[in-house]
């Protein structure tokens with residue numbers, strides 16, 4: 001069977017492209033359920049914004065002996081989550097939707113939570129939990145998009161890869177700091193304090 005038999009003939013594609021110009025990038029061939037994709041992308045957008053806010057809070061509140069380098073990491077993550085939010089919002093508009101940036105219900109729309117955390121270790125732990133939630137929900141969104149919306153899928157794949165990097169960074173920080181504080185405790189115990 002020749003490959004071209006799988007393809008819509010070019011005359012049909014050209015004719016279809018002239019219809020519904022108001023839909024912009026969304027053509028007749030768009031196979032995904034647009035409403036569902038827009039809802040999922042808006043949930044991902046809310047997730048990114050909650051992550052920006054949480055990382056910013058942690059950035060400003062980081063204190064203690066290891067605070068400087070950890071705060072720098074928080075800020076870097078906050079900026080990267082903001083970039084993700086921008087990418088997602090742009091894609092929503094491209095699909096003919098509207099990004100939901102309303103503060104009302106933001107926490108409910110988001111997958112991950114806004115948890116302030118007390119000390120540095122708690123903050124890092126909460127950030128790691130949030131990243132791990134995003135990793136799982138984004139993976140599901142990617143699976144849902146499949147071949148029906150390759151552009152949204154590729155965008156979410158690149159964002160997922162970044163969240164995995166974030167999780168790895170936080171895991172390393174957690175191991176270093178947790179190990180360090182445990183070491184200090186053990187040392188104190190050994191010295192009889």
Ligand SMILES: [Fe+2]
Nearest residue numbers: 048080081084
């Ligand atoms: Fe992100």
Ligand SMILES: [Fe+2]
Nearest residue numbers: 131162163166
């Ligand atoms: Fe992240």
